[in-house]
Amino acid sequence: MKKSEKTNSIEQKAIKRAQILEAAVKAFSRHGYHSCTMNRVAKEAGVADGTLYLYVKGKEDLLVTAFSHVLGLLMERLDKEIKKLDNPVSKLRRLMELHFEVMENDPDLAGFLQFQLRQPDPAIRAAIRTPLVQYANRIEAIVEEGKEKGTFRKSIGTRAMRRVIFGSMDETVSAWWFRQDGNELMKKVAPLMEVILHGLLINDDKSRKSEH
Amino acid sequence: MKKSEKTNSIEQKAIKRAQILEAAVKAFSRHGYHSCTMNRVAKEAGVADGTLYLYVKGKEDLLVTAFSHVLGLLMERLDKEIKKLDNPVSKLRRLMELHFEVMENDPDLAGFLQFQLRQPDPAIRAAIRTPLVQYANRIEAIVEEGKEKGTFRKSIGTRAMRRVIFGSMDETVSAWWFRQDGNELMKKVAPLMEVILHGLLINDDKSRKSEH
Amino acid sequence: MKKSEKTNSIEQKAIKRAQILEAAVKAFSRHGYHSCTMNRVAKEAGVADGTLYLYVKGKEDLLVTAFSHVLGLLMERLDKEIKKLDNPVSKLRRLMELHFEVMENDPDLAGFLQFQLRQPDPAIRAAIRTPLVQYANRIEAIVEEGKEKGTFRKSIGTRAMRRVIFGSMDETVSAWWFRQDGNELMKKVAPLMEVILHGLLINDDKSRKSEH
Amino acid sequence: MKKSEKTNSIEQKAIKRAQILEAAVKAFSRHGYHSCTMNRVAKEAGVADGTLYLYVKGKEDLLVTAFSHVLGLLMERLDKEIKKLDNPVSKLRRLMELHFEVMENDPDLAGFLQFQLRQPDPAIRAAIRTPLVQYANRIEAIVEEGKEKGTFRKSIGTRAMRRVIFGSMDETVSAWWFRQDGNELMKKVAPLMEVILHGLLINDDKSRKSEH
DNA sequence: TATGAATGAGTGTTCATTCAT
DNA sequence: AATGAATGAACACTCATTCAT
Numbered sequence: 001m002k003k004s005e006k007t008n009s010i011e012q013k014a015i016k017r018a019q020i021l022e023a024a025v026k027a028f029s030r031h032g033y034h035s036c037t038m039n040r041v042a043k044e045a046g047v048a049d050g051t052l053y054l055y056v057k058g059k060e061d062l063l064v065t066a067f068s069h070v071l072g073l074l075m076e077r078l079d080k081e082i083k084k085l086d087n088p089v090s091k092l093r094r095l096m097e098l099h100f101e102v103m104e105n106d107p108d109l110a111g112f113l114q115f116q117l118r119q120p121d122p123a124i125r126a127a128i129r130t131p132l133v134q135y136a137n138r139i140e141a142i143v144e145e146g147k148e149k150g151t152f153r154k155s156i157g158t159r160a161m162r163r164v165i166f167g168s169m170d171e172t173v174s175a176w177w178f179r180q181d182g183n184e185l186m187k188k189v190a191p192l193m194e195v196i197l198h199g200l201l202i203n204d205d206k207s208r209k210s211e212h
Numbered sequence: 213m214k215k216s217e218k219t220n221s222i223e224q225k226a227i228k229r230a231q232i233l234e235a236a237v238k239a240f241s242r243h244g245y246h247s248c249t250m251n252r253v254a255k256e257a258g259v260a261d262g263t264l265y266l267y268v269k270g271k272e273d274l275l276v277t278a279f280s281h282v283l284g285l286l287m288e289r290l291d292k293e294i295k296k297l298d299n300p301v302s303k304l305r306r307l308m309e310l311h312f313e314v315m316e317n318d319p320d321l322a323g324f325l326q327f328q329l330r331q332p333d334p335a336i337r338a339a340i341r342t343p344l345v346q347y348a349n350r351i352e353a354i355v356e357e358g359k360e361k362g363t364f365r366k367s368i369g370t371r372a373m374r375r376v377i378f379g380s381m382d383e384t385v386s387a388w389w390f391r392q393d394g395n396e397l398m399k400k401v402a403p404l405m406e407v408i409l410h411g412l413l414i415n416d417d418k419s420r421k422s423e424h
Numbered sequence: 425m426k427k428s429e430k431t432n433s434i435e436q437k438a439i440k441r442a443q444i445l446e447a448a449v450k451a452f453s454r455h456g457y458h459s460c461t462m463n464r465v466a467k468e469a470g471v472a473d474g475t476l477y478l479y480v481k482g483k484e485d486l487l488v489t490a491f492s493h494v495l496g497l498l499m500e501r502l503d504k505e506i507k508k509l510d511n512p513v514s515k516l517r518r519l520m521e522l523h524f525e526v527m528e529n530d531p532d533l534a535g536f537l538q539f540q541l542r543q544p545d546p547a548i549r550a551a552i553r554t555p556l557v558q559y560a561n562r563i564e565a566i567v568e569e570g571k572e573k574g575t576f577r578k579s580i581g582t583r584a585m586r587r588v589i590f591g592s593m594d595e596t597v598s599a600w601w602f603r604q605d606g607n608e609l610m611k612k613v614a615p616l617m618e619v620i621l622h623g624l625l626i627n628d629d630k631s632r633k634s635e636h
Numbered sequence: 637m638k639k640s641e642k643t644n645s646i647e648q649k650a651i652k653r654a655q656i657l658e659a660a661v662k663a664f665s666r667h668g669y670h671s672c673t674m675n676r677v678a679k680e681a682g683v684a685d686g687t688l689y690l691y692v693k694g695k696e697d698l699l700v701t702a703f704s705h706v707l708g709l710l711m712e713r714l715d716k717e718i719k720k721l722d723n724p725v726s727k728l729r730r731l732m733e734l735h736f737e738v739m740e741n742d743p744d745l746a747g748f749l750q751f752q753l754r755q756p757d758p759a760i761r762a763a764i765r766t767p768l769v770q771y772a773n774r775i776e777a778i779v780e781e782g783k784e785k786g787t788f789r790k791s792i793g794t795r796a797m798r799r800v801i802f803g804s805m806d807e808t809v810s811a812w813w814f815r816q817d818g819n820e821l822m823k824k825v826a827p828l829m830e831v832i833l834h835g836l837l838i839n840d841d842k843s844r845k846s847e848h
Numbered sequence: 849t850a851t852g853a854a855t856g857a858g859t860g861t862t863c864a865t866t867c868a869t
Numbered sequence: 870a871a872t873g874a875a876t877g878a879a880c881a882c883t884c885a886t887t888c889a890t
Contacts, residue, residue: 032332034246037881039881048854048855048856049856049882050857051856089413115331118327118330118332120327120328121244121247152413153412156403160384160400160403160406163404164380167382167384170382171376171382172375175375192375192376198365198410199409200368200373201363201409251864261872261873262867263870263871263872271864271865437849457756461884462886471851472851472852475852478850483884539754542751542754543668544668544669544747544752545671546668570836579830580827580836583811585836587807587828588804588828588832592800592803594806595799595800595802596803602761612796615792616799618796619792619835622789622835623831624782624787624789624792625725673859684875684876684877685876685878686862686875686877686878687876688861689861694861
């Protein structure tokens with residue numbers, strides 16, 4: 001049963017890897033990346049200090065690898081869910097719901113993504129950039145689709161729209177995380193969509209394109 | 213002339229204090245809060261290491277104090293400028309222009325506010341919260357005024373509006389800072405205002421209140 | 425054919441043992457004893473880390489055992505060659521030639537013997553002492569023979585003579601190894617013998633026993 | 637008294653520096669360079685760990701700096717003593733006496749010079765090379781002088797002579813240090829000089845230049 | 849016998865903070 | 870008030886060794 005053994009061993013390794021990366025998310029979130037020692041992560045994962053280095057190159061790599069791991073899981077789910085929908089507004093709402101749902105269900109993950117990841121270190125930012133861009137692309141794809149289908153206004157740049165969307169979600173999650181007041185995050189979807197879709201103004205005459 | 217001497221001495225002290233706080237902004241921005249040593253701040257300020265501790269309690273306090281200092285200057289200016297204007301849309305645009313202008317003119321300050329300040333350490337975040345709330349209040353005051361005057365829609369919570377506004381600006385500045393592509397930040401004001409005021413949708417019928 | 429199998433197995437083991445010891449000499453020489461990891465030795469020998477511990481007790485034991493192994497080979501050859509010769513001067517020259525030849529033909533071995541072995545750790549030095557003394561005995565035996573045959577002066581202690589002989593060779597090999605300037609080591613035999621046999625002085629009157 | 641204060645401070649610093657370097661010699665000698673922790677050196681010097689780094693760049697630099705320090709002291713004394721003498725044989729004997737005397741009076745220093753310094757690390761060897769060459773030059777200068785004055789034989793290279801001289805002394809000190817049998821090192825001067833000056837052979841006819 | 853994943857003790861170095869001057 | 874030399878706690882990472890397979 002060599003093959004079965006080998007398969008098992010590979011599975012074991014993948015499981016331990018996930019164990020470590022998820023322990024890192026939790027530990028970094030609770031103590032803060034810089035204040036969190038590798039020893040704490042190891043304890044959280046239930047392995048020895050040295051074992052961490054069999055799976056990642058170092059502390060920085062652990063942060064980045066853990067990020068790719070969890071964002072990968074999120075995007076896999078996102079793609080599957082969004083594929084089912086047919087109009088950009090629904091897609092945008094679903095993206096936002098999913099984003100908030102994930103955060104709400106795992107505050108450690110939320111803390112990790114909102115704060116621990118925002119490291120000023122250029123090396124870290126560069127490493128994080130790639131998966132982050134993929135997420136931004138998901139948003140921009142919806143915006144583009146909306147423009148093509150005539151749902152969203154073509155006069156505004158896709159980038160600007162993406163920034164408003166992502167910036168709003170991001171700020172909302174951050175504010176929610178700090179208050180930690182029960183699980184109300186999902187309730188923010190509707191008002192946020194309201195503002196993003198229709199804007200602040202009453203009796204808005206879109207033919208004007210601008211208020212002056 | 214005891215009094216004059218004393219006044220002079222107090223002024224001297226205030227000047228050195230500002231010197232130190234601005235040196236901290238610059239040094240933290242360039243090297244990153246955690247990687248920046250107190251010695252570097254001291255050198256930047258032109259004082260000895262120990263002298264810093266005559267003005268702040270420690271490194272963390274230096275970060276927070278420096279933040280209050282620069283945000284105080286910004287808000288002082290903001291209040292003066294906004295007082296002149298009479299409608300909420302102009303006020304909102306002016307706030308955004310000012311925000312972007314300050315960032316654009318002082319990239320060190322921008323890096324400090326956008327990244328160095330976002331420390332995951334709970335103690336730091338708590339300390340930073342107070343001055344930050346004051347800034348949020350400026351935005352919410354404009355939103356409230358807009359609602360009262362019938363310019364902004366009452367159906368959306370002030371908080372949600374504020375989050376979209378601040379989140380959009382914040383995300384825009386962050387993205388700009390990273391690209392560091394010349395001084396184009398001011399050009400983002402119009403498209404951002406466009407989205408925020410009118411929303412993403414074309415032919416928006418505001419009587420519907422929502423897209424479904 | 426149990427016996428043949430067993431013999432074969434024993435031979436196999438001896439071969440692997442030699443493999444490991446020679447890999448250790450090479451690896452220690454190239455990376456330095458302290459900087460060389462057991463993993464590197466294992467790789468060099470083509471076995472797994474754990475396998476090393478089936479042949480030696482630990483890293484220190486590996487160093488000492490490897491030394492005994494290579495010095496044993498050298499002395500075996502030395503004895504055979506010297507047996508053929510009949511006068512102490514020839515024997516001394518042959519010893520020196522052999523010493524230099526071995527070093528020259530295997531720079532890894534030379535580096536190992538000249539530097540990696542000179543560990544300050546008392547335990548290591550003590551362990552190395554035994555085989556080293558055997559080599560010293562070869563030199564002293566030649567000196568003694570020379571004294572008995574009336575070739576060398578009896579007035580000087582055998583130990584002192586041995587120290588001059590061994591110290592000179594050792595210093596010469598070290599200097600050569602550092603310069604690594606082609607294979608000129610054999611050319612040092614003649615001048616070295618010249619000094620050792622006749623001394624530095626011109627017109628030496630041996631009846632004086634000393635220069636004053 | 638500004639000047640006096642400053643002078644005093646500089647003196648203090650030089651004293652502490654010497655304290656640290658001499659503590660390093662002692663600590664490295666007793667525990668072995670690699671096994672000796674910086675903490676041990678600090679304790680030996682009576683300072684905190686961090687203080688060491690105010691005087692040297694790191695552990696490796698400490699080794700090299702300590703070596704330069706002690707060899708500098710030795711050579712200063714050597715030059716002064718040798719200047720008084722007029723013939724190369726006396727100079728050679730004085731050099732050897734001094735070498736042995738210094739080692740004998742400070743076994744820690746001897747252990748440091750004989751073993752701790754012989755690190756295989758190329759960086760260390762390169763750093764140590766410069767002061768070591770200076771010492772070699774002292775020996776070669778005496779040899780050259782001896783050749784010019786017609787005392788030493790011109791037919792043998794200066795380098796070869798130096799290697800015999802230095803190698804013999806080195807080997808003698810090493811052997812002595814291991815036995816640690818009282819303070820007999822000085823007694824080795826005469827027999828060593830005997831061999832080096834007159835060679836091993838009885839009835840040596842220098843006109844032959846070689847034994848065959 | 850052989851493997852190699854897992855272990856965890858051990859250490860050079862940094863740097864915020866203090867305090868004698 | 871100002872200095873800056875001294876402090877010493879804290880930590881990421883390595884690697885010899887073990888042991889279940």
